[in-house]
Amino acid sequence: MTRERLYLFDTTLRDGQQTPGIDFSVEDKIAIARMLDEFGLDYVEGGYPGANPTDTAFFGRKQTKRARFTAFGMTKRVGISASNDPGLAALLQAQVDAVCFVAKSWDYHVRVALGCTNDENLEAIEASVKAAVGAGREALVDCEHFFDGFKANPDYAIACARTALEAGARWVVLCDTNGGTLPSEVRDIVGKVIAAGIPGENLGIHAHDDTGQAVANSLAAVEAGVRQIQGTLNGIGERCGNANLVSLIPTLMLKPAFADRFEVGISGQALAGIARVSHAFDEILNRAPGEQAPYVGASAFATKAGIHASAIAKEPQTYEHVPPEAVGNRRRVMVSDQGGKANFMAELARRGIDVPRDDSRLDTLITLVKEREARGYAYEGADASFELLACQTLGHVPEFFSVTSFRCMVERRFDANGQLRTVSEAVVKVMIDDEEKMSVAEGNGPVNALDIALRKDLGKFQHEIQDLVLADYKVRILDGGTEAVTRVMIESQDGQGARWRTVGVSNNVIDASFQALMDSIVFKLMKNRQLAGRVAAE
Ligand SMILES: CC(=O)SCCNC(=O)CCNC(=O)[C@H](O)C(C)(C)COP(=O)(O)OP(=O)(O)OC[C@H]1O[C@@H](n2cnc3c(N)ncnc32)[C@H](O)[C@@H]1OP(=O)(O)O
Numbered sequence: 001m002t003r004e005r006l007y008l009f010d011t012t013l014r015d016g017q018q019t020p021g022i023d024f025s026v027e028d029k030i031a032i033a034r035m036l037d038e039f040g041l042d043y044v045e046g047g048y049p050g051a052n053p054t055d056t057a058f059f060g061r062k063q064t065k066r067a068r069f070t071a072f073g074m075t076k077r078v079g080i081s082a083s084n085d086p087g088l089a090a091l092l093q094a095q096v097d098a099v100c101f102v103a104k105s106w107d108y109h110v111r112v113a114l115g116c117t118n119d120e121n122l123e124a125i126e127a128s129v130k131a132a133v134g135a136g137r138e139a140l141v142d143c144e145h146f147f148d149g150f151k152a153n154p155d156y157a158i159a160c161a162r163t164a165l166e167a168g169a170r171w172v173v174l175c176d177t178n179g180g181t182l183p184s185e186v187r188d189i190v191g192k193v194i195a196a197g198i199p200g201e202n203l204g205i206h207a208h209d210d211t212g213q214a215v216a217n218s219l220a221a222v223e224a225g226v227r228q229i230q231g232t233l234n235g236i237g238e239r240c241g242n243a244n245l246v247s248l249i250p251t252l253m254l255k256p257a258f259a260d261r262f263e264v265g266i267s268g269q270a271l272a273g274i275a276r277v278s279h280a281f282d283e284i285l286n287r288a289p290g291e292q293a294p295y296v297g298a299s300a301f302a303t304k305a306g307i308h309a310s311a312i313a314k315e316p317q318t319y320e321h322v323p324p325e326a327v328g329n330r331r332r333v334m335v336s337d338q339g340g341k342a343n344f345m346a347e348l349a350r351r352g353i354d355v356p357r358d359d360s361r362l363d364t365l366i367t368l369v370k371e372r373e374a375r376g377y378a379y380e381g382a383d384a385s386f387e388l389l390a391c392q393t394l395g396h397v398p399e400f401f402s403v404t405s406f407r408c409m410v411e412r413r414f415d416a417n418g419q420l421r422t423v424s425e426a427v428v429k430v431m432i433d434d435e436e437k438m439s440v441a442e443g444n445g446p447v448n449a450l451d452i453a454l455r456k457d458l459g460k461f462q463h464e465i466q467d468l469v470l471a472d473y474k475v476r477i478l479d480g481g482t483e484a485v486t487r488v489m490i491e492s493q494d495g496q497g498a499r500w501r502t503v504g505v506s507n508n509v510i511d512a513s514f515q516a517l518m519d520s521i522v523f524k525l526m527k528n529r530q531l532a533g534r535v536a537a538e
């Protein structure tokens with residue numbers, strides 16, 4: 001059976017630019033456009049030439065090889081001709097394949113926002129599309145507020161779409177601009193638009209996520225007949241965002257309801273890189289990837305639950321709706337107080353530690369983890385501390401060194417220049433092969449001073465920890481009041497690119513930090529001897 005083609009239109013660099021807190025540079029835009037182009041999107045909308053210097057510079061040359069490079073802008077203003085409209089001129093000067101106009105299609109907006117008549121707005125749509133087509137560009141028209149407009153005045157909303165199409169637009173995109181439309185309404189209205197004679201093969205959908213249903217609305221529109229979907233990477237966009245292409249694309253390609261009927265321009269191989277694309281985009285935005293993001297989040301194929309882990313060990317698809325590898329993700333079976341033997345055996349096997357189900361030491365390890373988690377430890381996020389605990393329980397961890405004492409001081413005092421300063425100092429004594437070493441260090445705070453002192457002189461092990469750096473340090477207070485317990489999570493990395501996480505818990509933040517620091521150093525020494533850390537580089 002031949003499948004119908006669905007076209008994917010990316011507006012990360014245009015609607016995504018309207019996200020509070022997001023501000024792309026020209027270099028960001030170039031990198032993102034290249035990533036989208038290589039991934040296989042059909043259209044990459046780069047922004048609004050003429051609206052700001054970044055976008056004008058970005059549109060100075062064509063930025064995609066395969067995707068149709070698209071400029072966005074409003075229809076010509078009423079009262080001036082298309083050839084005299086400076087905004088339209090900037091759009092037509094852009095080095096693009098296509099121009100996407102935003103046009104009013106709700107008569108209320110025509111009256112209030114534009115302050116013109118319904119007919120004048122239709123004339124502006126017609127003249128703008130004709131100007132773009134006349135300049136050799138493919139024309140698209142985003143019908144702003146189409147669904148709200150249709151509810152208020154269906155004849156006028158359809159007249160806007162028809163005018164655009166008859167003037168030569170390739171696509172008329174139905175926009176849920178305020179994001180309040182529900183999937184059943186989208187399905188119903190798209191059906192009525194097609195019944196009114198606007199072909200589905202010329203229709204697109206642009207959905208906002210204000211009710212958390214932008215993806216569902218996009219899919220409902222496709223089911224009702226539209227053949228273009230607009231969306232953004234990771235769902236960024238005005239207010240609550242746009243339809244998330246990172247959720248939509250795997251659904252279109254992997255779910256039989258869509259995959260059997262439609263094809264998109266993205267290869268299966270590219271789909272297997274979608275998690276990487278999503279994370280690379282977060283990296284450009286300088287934010288952490290969403291752990292629970294559908295398909296691509298670290299938790300998307302993770303389970304803590306013992307009952308699930310046990311079935312997954314038998315057959316993974318018992319608890320997986322698609323294979324994680326299809327979207328470049330991986331299965332994670334985690335150890336925590338929610339886990340049973342299957343979780344622990346899977347996690348230990350991943351670390352190269354095979355232990356039989358009936359080994360009583362496994363029960364001891366599970367009991368230890370559950371008891372410690374009840375006291376505040378969180379091993380699912382502290383892989384290295386878990387591995388050390390497992391090695392201690394199931395085998396052996398060498399005593400490389402022991403800390404006989406440490407002391408931290410925080411003092412506010414005047415320095416030699418008469419400036420008031422808060423100084424943190426730590427003193428650590430360690431025993432290595434019956435020899436005691438004492439190190440003193442100052443730091444930005446007491447934990448930093450303790451870390452520097454602890455790693456200052458480890459005798460014969462010192463050269464082994466030279467490349468160890470602390471990448472992240474997080475403190476969490478678990479109980480309120482005087483019974484407060486502090487959990488410290490530390491992320492460490494070394495020169496080989498390995499990263500590992502350790503945890504410490506105490507009612508004293510310095511003590512909790514010390515435990516996590518110690519675990520980090522001991523893990524590094526174990527890893528150097530290939531006694532641990534087989535998966536630390538993941
Ligand atoms: C639903 C959407 O996401 S649409 C995209 C929205 N994105 C943006 O607005 C980002 C880029 N925008 C901008 O940088 C600026 O708004 C510009 C450069 C486009 C225009 O700036 P200004 O000329 O200063 O106008 P301003 O932003 O104050 O107001 C928008 C004007 O466009 C008019 N307008 C809005 N939509 C349309 C349209 N589809 N067709 C014609 N004119 C329109 C408004 O009536 C208003 O005109 P007025 O100034 O005569 O009242």
Ligand SMILES: CC(=O)C(=O)O
Binds near residue numbers: 177
């Ligand atoms: C065009 C657009 O971004 C909207 O109507 O939401």
